[in-house]
Amino acid sequence: RIQTQSRFRFSELFAQDRTRNEVVVTFLALLEMIRMKQLRALQPTPFEEIEICVAEAMDPDSAENDEEETAHQDPPLTPEGS
Secondary structure (H helix, E strand, O other), X not given: OOOOXXXXXXXXXXXXXXXXXXXXXXXXXXXXXXHOXXXXXXXXXXXXXXXXXXXXXXXXXXXXXXXXXXXOOOOOOOOOOO
């Protein structure tokens, strides 16, 4: 789907009948591509449909908002006793 569309809804990935293995593999691949910043997951408001887009296809305003959100995240947790 990524090769044919630069933006799609999360639910569209699982709209067709899929086996459990296909769903799990697709979801893990999606998470990995988001982690590698190849894809972006956007959800404007709680409970709204999640949109997935190719990172290059994002508009500059969305990228700026994501950078601001990242800057305000809590620092990573460290193991106790460190």
